[in-house]
Amino acid sequence: MKTDLLKFKSICCQEWPHVTANEPHILPIYNTSAFVFDNIQQGIKIFEGKEEGFSYSRYDNPTLATTAQKLAALESIDLEENAHCVLCGSGMGAISTLFYSVLQQGDTILTQADLYGGTTELIQNNLSRFGIKCIVVDFNDSEQVQKILQEETIKLIYIETPSNPLLNCVDIQAVASIAKKHNIVTAIDNTFASCYLQRPLNDGIDYVIYSTTKFLNGMGNALGGAIISLDYDKYKAAWNVMKLNGTYCSPTDAWYLYNGLKTFPLRMDAHCKNALELAEYLEGHSMVKRVNYPGIASHSAHEIAKKQMSAFGAMLSFEIKGNLDQALSFMNNLQLASLAPTLGNVDTILLHPATSSHLKVPKELREKVGITDGLIRVSVGIESVDDLIKDFDQAISKALA
Numbered sequence: 001m002k003t004d005l006l007k008f009k010s011i012c013c014q015e016w017p018h019v020t021a022n023e024p025h026i027l028p029i030y031n032t033s034a035f036v037f038d039n040i041q042q043g044i045k046i047f048e049g050k051e052e053g054f055s056y057s058r059y060d061n062p063t064l065a066t067t068a069q070k071l072a073a074l075e076s077i078d079l080e081e082n083a084h085c086v087l088c089g090s091g092m093g094a095i096s097t098l099f100y101s102v103l104q105q106g107d108t109i110l111t112q113a114d115l116y117g118g119t120t121e122l123i124q125n126n127l128s129r130f131g132i133k134c135i136v137v138d139f140n141d142s143e144q145v146q147k148i149l150q151e152e153t154i155k156l157i158y159i160e161t162p163s164n165p166l167l168n169c170v171d172i173q174a175v176a177s178i179a180k181k182h183n184i185v186t187a188i189d190n191t192f193a194s195c196y197l198q199r200p201l202n203d204g205i206d207y208v209i210y211s212t213t214k215f216l217n218g219m220g221n222a223l224g225g226a227i228i229s230l231d232y233d234k235y236k237a238a239w240n241v242m243k244l245n246g247t248y249c250s251p252t253d254a255w256y257l258y259n260g261l262k263t264f265p266l267r268m269d270a271h272c273k274n275a276l277e278l279a280e281y282l283e284g285h286s287m288v289k290r291v292n293y294p295g296i297a298s299h300s301a302h303e304i305a306k307k308q309m310s311a312f313g314a315m316l317s318f319e320i321k322g323n324l325d326q327a328l329s330f331m332n333n334l335q336l337a338s339l340a341p342t343l344g345n346v347d348t349i350l351l352h353p354a355t356s357s358h359l360k361v362p363k364e365l366r367e368k369v370g371i372t373d374g375l376i377r378v379s380v381g382i383e384s385v386d387d388l389i390k391d392f393d394q395a396i397s398k399a400l401a
């Protein structure tokens with residue numbers, strides 16, 4: 001650029017020639033809404049898909065593409081074929097993008113009662129407005145599942161395992177196999193286990209969904225979601241919906257996710273170890289009524305979890321022997337753990353599902369599946385487990401004094 005010919009105002013508003021040399025060590029955040037074309041012919045070829053390249057960040061962006069490819073590689077690490085990943089701005093963005101790309105008016109989803117509250121609300125309040133029907137089933141009751149599949153035409157089976165906040169598990173292999181027989185598309189929300197502990201693509205599930213906001217990021221500094229599939233056409237259909245519905249992920253949020261992945265296995269090992277110790281401590285406490293953790297033999301999901309998870313994750317929930325006020329008082333008395341409506345961070349976080357994640361789920365429905373007023377969900381962090389147990393111990397004593 002002949003800068004000596006430019007006026008002051010032109011220099012100010014021009015994109016200045018980028019000074020670049022060798023590659024940066026860490027992936028940069030490409031905070032740009034668009035990409036320039038060398039010439040208009042190149043722009044046409046990129047839009048037509050005849051040349052590799054970026055055009056507009058709602059479509060794709062180098063920070064997003066690099067992060068998506070890393071996630072896809074992790075999800076399909078045991079397989080010969082590489083998976084494909086669409087990154088979205090949040091877990092709900094990924095779930096709604098999946099629904100839009102798979103379902104049409106008149107279709108029916110078969111799912112479980114104990115989904116993440118936001119997903120249940122999305123299906124009941126939004127999808128129903130577009131003529132999409134939903135049937136709820138206990139996937140571990142194979143007779144009930146068979147009966148429904150004989151009577152109904154199901155388009156999509158959508159599961160979440162372990163589920164939020166009861167940590168129930170669904171047999172992934174069994175679901176994938178019956179779905180294949182009936183030519184039904186399958187999707188799983190794998191947020192709680194993550195691909196470090198459980199890889200549903202190996203069992204033949206079509207789509208794996210994440211709230212990457214949680215364990216994949218691990219630091220709680222960015223929202224994000226992902227849709228991962230081995231099938232290129234399924235991926236492309238989801239990408240097209242993401243592009244048109246604008247459910248893309250910001251490059252900054254993708255960058256935080258990308259960097260969080262570097263410590264992901266180390267964090268997960270520490271999470272799982274602490275969660276098992278805390279669950280065993282709670283189970284042995286005389287003032288604890290019930291502990292939901294797939295890693296303890298008393299939990300109904302233990303056998304399925306052992307079969308399909310390499311460890312039991314960081315999530316647990318429990319009820320203390322007390323009323324609602326005492327459960328809330330226990331939470332207020334904690335000094336180390338935080339109270340926040342999220343999970344999967346390196347620090348321990350508690351939530352009261354009935355008044356937060358499941359607030360919009362009718363009381364009758366949530367209580368039927370075990371989400372009582374006294375249920376407390378814990379995302380176990382990677383602190384010293386002795387400190388955690390000490391904190392829980394003093395908070396239970398104070399609440400029940």
Ligand SMILES: Cc1ncc(COP(=O)(O)O)c(C=O)c1O
Pocket residue numbers: 090091092093116118160164189191192210211212213223224225342
């Ligand atoms: C299991 C599960 N799936 C999906 C979501 C939604 O994710 P996001 O908050 O990133 O939209 C959540 C949120 O907590 C969740 O726990």
